[in-house]
Amino acid sequence: MSYFFQLVVSGIVVGSIYALAALGFVLIYKSSKVLNIAHGQIIAAGAFIAYALTGWVGIPIYISFLLSMVITFFLAMSVERIFLRRLIGEPIISVIMVTIGLMSIIDGLIFLTPFGSVNFSFPQFLPQELISFGGVSISWTQLVGVIVTVLMIGGFSWFFKKSTVGISMRAVSDDQFASMSVGISVPRVFGLAWATAGLSAAAAGGIIGNITGLNFETLQAFGITVFPVVILGGLDSILGAVVAGIIMGVIQQFASGYLDGNWGLNGTAEVLPYIILLIILLFKPHGLFGIHEIERV
Amino acid sequence: MSTNRWLATGNYFTSYQDEQRLFFTHLDRTILTMFLLLLFVWPLLFTLSNKYMLVIDNILIAVVAIIGLNIVTGFAGLISIGHAAFVGIGAYTVASFSRTLGDSHVIITHAWPLMIVLSGLTGAVFGAIVGLPAMRLKHLYLAIATLSFQMIFTWTINFLEFFNQGQTISISRVFWFTGKLGRKDHYLFWYYVLLVVVVLSGFMVRNLLRTRYGRCLSAVRDNDRAADAMGMHPGLTKVYAFGLAGFFAGVAGALHAYVYRGVGFESFTLHHSITYLAMAIVGGLGTLNGSFWGPAAIITLELQVETLAEHAGQILPSTWNLATALKPFSFGLVIVLFLMFEPRGIANWWRIVRSYTKLWPFRY
Numbered sequence: 001m002s003y004f005f006q007l008v009v010s011g012i013v014v015g016s017i018y019a020l021a022a023l024g025f026v027l028i029y030k031s032s033k034v035l036n037i038a039h040g041q042i043i044a045a046g047a048f049i050a051y052a053l054t055g056w057v058g059i060p061i062y063i064s065f066l067l068s069m070v071i072t073f074f075l076a077m078s079v080e081r082i083f084l085r086r087l088i089g090e091p092i093i094s095v096i097m098v099t100i101g102l103m104s105i106i107d108g109l110i111f112l113t114p115f116g117s118v119n120f121s122f123p124q125f126l127p128q129e130l131i132s133f134g135g136v137s138i139s140w141t142q143l144v145g146v147i148v149t150v151l152m153i154g155g156f157s158w159f160f161k162k163s164t165v166g167i168s169m170r171a172v173s174d175d176q177f178a179s180m181s182v183g184i185s186v187p188r189v190f191g192l193a194w195a196t197a198g199l200s201a202a203a204a205g206g207i208i209g210n211i212t213g214l215n216f217e218t219l220q221a222f223g224i225t226v227f228p229v230v231i232l233g234g235l236d237s238i239l240g241a242v243v244a245g246i247i248m249g250v251i252q253q254f255a256s257g258y259l260d261g262n263w264g265l266n267g268t269a270e271v272l273p274y275i276i277l278l279i280i281l282l283f284k285p286h287g288l289f290g291i292h293e294i295e296r297v
Numbered sequence: 298m299s300t301n302r303w304l305a306t307g308n309y310f311t312s313y314q315d316e317q318r319l320f321f322t323h324l325d326r327t328i329l330t331m332f333l334l335l336l337f338v339w340p341l342l343f344t345l346s347n348k349y350m351l352v353i354d355n356i357l358i359a360v361v362a363i364i365g366l367n368i369v370t371g372f373a374g375l376i377s378i379g380h381a382a383f384v385g386i387g388a389y390t391v392a393s394f395s396r397t398l399g400d401s402h403v404i405i406t407h408a409w410p411l412m413i414v415l416s417g418l419t420g421a422v423f424g425a426i427v428g429l430p431a432m433r434l435k436h437l438y439l440a441i442a443t444l445s446f447q448m449i450f451t452w453t454i455n456f457l458e459f460f461n462q463g464q465t466i467s468i469s470r471v472f473w474f475t476g477k478l479g480r481k482d483h484y485l486f487w488y489y490v491l492l493v494v495v496v497l498s499g500f501m502v503r504n505l506l507r508t509r510y511g512r513c514l515s516a517v518r519d520n521d522r523a524a525d526a527m528g529m530h531p532g533l534t535k536v537y538a539f540g541l542a543g544f545f546a547g548v549a550g551a552l553h554a555y556v557y558r559g560v561g562f563e564s565f566t567l568h569h570s571i572t573y574l575a576m577a578i579v580g581g582l583g584t585l586n587g588s589f590w591g592p593a594a595i596i597t598l599e600l601q602v603e604t605l606a607e608h609a610g611q612i613l614p615s616t617w618n619l620a621t622a623l624k625p626f627s628f629g630l631v632i633v634l635f636l637m638f639e640p641r642g643i644a645n646w647w648r649i650v651r652s653y654t655k656l657w658p659f660r661y
Contacts, residue, residue, distance in 0.1 A: 108629060
């Protein structure tokens with residue numbers, strides 16, 4: 001039984017990171033209806049910037065995490081400004097293909113740095129010993145990661161519910177023309193959506209980098225696993241992203257805990273989310289919390 | 298069929314049938330025939346080293362795959378981020394025969410045209426299955442469905458013992474009427490096969506676009522509600538667009554397996570899917586001649602990048618992994634730049650050149 005709870009706990013840890021990664025993705029989709037396929041690369045970039053700041057420049061690690069979030073904020077904003085601003089009004093399909101191109105470009109840029117070939121890891125700054133109660137143990141890194149994630153998601157929810165900028169972002173996602181007529185600058189909101197997505201991606205990257213080490217493949221894979229998460233949660237729901245992230249994390253842990261090693265299976269955690277994704281697309285395409293008025297053909 | 302279209306001042310179509318012709322004038326037909334003849338004859342006139350023959354074979358394989366991708370992404374307007382997986386399905390159809398019957402069984406070495414068609418059909422079945430969500434959903438979701446198919450495909454190939462866990466599965470040289478192909482003639486022989494396949498599929502697609510089903514595709518792309526109102530079934534149209542794309546991809550995969558005499562999973566990864574998309578975009582989405590320009594341009598670019606990385610690698614320290622970095626970077630840059638500045642691709646340059654020469658010396 002404690003094995004079961006252990007899997008649930010580590011599932012929640014992984015899932016909350018999925019939730020944070022999915023949050024940025026949902027933000028961009030909600031405001032501009034663009035699927036950002038380069039999200040995993042932004043996550044990786046955030047983590048690498050944080051490492052470069054602390055490992056090479058020598059800034060204290062807490063400050064370098066914050067700085068990496070700020071840098072990624074402006075980086076994502078400029079990506080929107082340079083590449084996507086001039087595509088407003090173009091068919092959405094070409095905007096998505098631009099993000100595919102961006103994914104390739106950032107891949108190339110990361111391969112230019114040592115991060116593409118060498119695995120680094122953040123310096124240990126939290127206590128090493130495990131916290132355990134009732135047979136379930138969790139490391140400090142994971143615990144802090146979950147707490148930061150919960151705080152971030154709480155902060156973002158408050159931002160969207162209460163702040164003027166957040167409300168204008170929700171307005172744009174609801175109806176662009178109506179929000180223009182009440183004086184909201186739609187391009188600015190798009191830029192801001194990308195920027196906040198970059199910020200949350202950097203936070204997710206920092207947390208993943210602390211838990212698993214800085215491997216480009218792993219970090220980038222998070223960006224692709226975000227797809228099953230957001231589809232399960234409903235593409236345009238932040239609550240859905242959180243719930244689905246945790247569900248997906250727990251499912252993956254169960255898969256690697258119970259399925260692997262039995263019946264000759266191996267590595268099921270990598271493939272199960274995509275199978276679930278295809279099934280959801282066939283039977284419940286708006287996900288758990290998505291708006292039901294999906295445009296059908 | 299009458300006057301020289303290059304000298305005419307207008308279209309002068311008198312019926313819709315006129316407009317739908319494959320060749321407007323005898324001159325058009327003659328030029329195309331001469332061009333095709335040239336493609337068949339040039340290897341007899343001077344010989345090319347195997348290295349460059351392989352490059353040309355690669356381009357032609359990619360052309361077959363891109364013709365498929367253009368049906369689904371260009372004509373039907375659905376992004377497919379899993380095209381390499383469909384190509385892989387075709388290649389692994391051949392590979393599974395090789396695994397069960399041995400790599401030089403008669404079916405593989407003698408009945409290879411059958412194998413190619415069979416791979417195409419398998420690809421079509423998988424394409425239609427992945428396209429099934431299209432019955433209910435629009436393109437955003439379909440892009441994700443194809444992406445997840447790519448992930449599932451890669452995992453399955455790497456997992457199953459039957460597929461040698463992604464390691465190379467060998468396929469032996471084929472037989473022609475003159476006996477088993479020699480090492481020297483291998484790439485030349487497949488050049489001719491590929492040329493025939495490319496010409497056939499080019500005509501297939503050109504003809505498809507003249508039929509009800511082809512027009513269905515672009516109608517659904519342009520406005521699915523209007524298409525629905527005019528009695529087409531948008532969902533089914535998309536499913537069969539995926540099926541057709543899968544067919545061409547499967548054929549390309551089988552040809553890939555035969556040309557390389559082996560199948561390994563590393564030729565069918567997500568990166569290859571993105572490369573295929575880059576080819577389709579650079580060539581020009583929704584145009585048939587774009588399917589020829591795109592692969593040629595991208596594969597040439599790839600070669601140039603490789604030579605550049607080799608030269609730079611001699612100067613720079615070896616820790617700089619330039620080759621792996623420059624390839625995705627240049628592909629990404631090409632995709633983005635083309636989408637931003639020339640969304641209609643190289644096919645559009647071809648169109649401009651044609652209309653310029655046609656109207657010369659006048660501007661318009």
